[in-house]
Amino acid sequence: MASHDSLGDFLTILRNGCTAGLPTVRAQWSNIRENTARILKQNGYVTDYAKIEEAGKNHLDVTLKYANRTPAITGIKRVSTPGCRIYAGYSDIPRVIGGMGISILTTSKGLLTDREAREQKTGGELLAQVW
Numbered sequence: 001m002a003s004h005d006s007l008g009d010f011l012t013i014l015r016n017g018c019t020a021g022l023p024t025v026r027a028q029w030s031n032i033r034e035n036t037a038r039i040l041k042q043n044g045y046v047t048d049y050a051k052i053e054e055a056g057k058n059h060l061d062v063t064l065k066y067a068n069r070t071p072a073i074t075g076i077k078r079v080s081t082p083g084c085r086i087y088a089g090y091s092d093i094p095r096v097i098g099g100m101g102i103s104i105l106t107t108s109k110g111l112l113t114d115r116e117a118r119e120q121k122t123g124g125e126l127l128a129q130v131w
Contacts, residue, residue, distance in 0.1 A: 006030050008078045010126055014046075016065055018071035018126055029058035035111040036104060036128070037062055043113065045072045046128055078127040080101070089123035101131030 003009050007027045010033045016124055027033060037049035037060060039069035047063040065072040080086040088094070088105070096103055103114035107124030117124065 006084055007032055007036065007127060008010075008081065009118065010036065011076050011078055014064070014073060015076050017062075019080050020073075021066075021069065022041075022064065024061055024063050025098070026052075027060050027062070029060045031065045032106075033060055036071070039102075039111060039113060040073075040130065056117075073130060074102055075101070075129075075131045076131045079129055087123065088126055090118050090121045093117055093123070094129075096129045097131050101129060104130065105129045 006028075010027050010030075013025050013027050022047055034049070034051060037046065040046045040062075041049060043067060047065045049062045050061060052059045052115045093103060093105065095114070105112050105114065105117050105124040106127055107117060107120075107122045109120060109122055111127075112120070112122070112124070
């Protein structure tokens with residue numbers, strides 16, 4: 001089945017894995033998925049991620065993080081979709097739960113969190129929100 005929203009599918013895999021209490025989830029590899037996993041690891045939402053090659057295909061294994069059986073990712077939402085792109089300047093980037101969560105943006109400087117984008121004074125497309 002062809003996927004038209006690679007990042008949306010990846011976020012759904014993470015959300016379903018956390019809801020089911022799985023230790024790890026596996027998704028097809030793409031550059032944007034790997035960079036999203038890197039941001040989630042840097043901000044403490046996942047334990048680790050690894051790019052795995054099996055039978056000529058690349059996969060991304062993400063180890064989910066839990067504290068007392070409660071997932072670190074309590075909510076994850078796709079903001080900008082292929083059918084409706086949402087852009088924000090650095091001063092217009094929304095705060096997620098008063099700064100308790102993060103927004104992931106794609107900018108001219110690569111994938112950044114909302115805090116990094118504000119510090120670098122760069123705006124971009126709002127991809128997702130995580131809390």
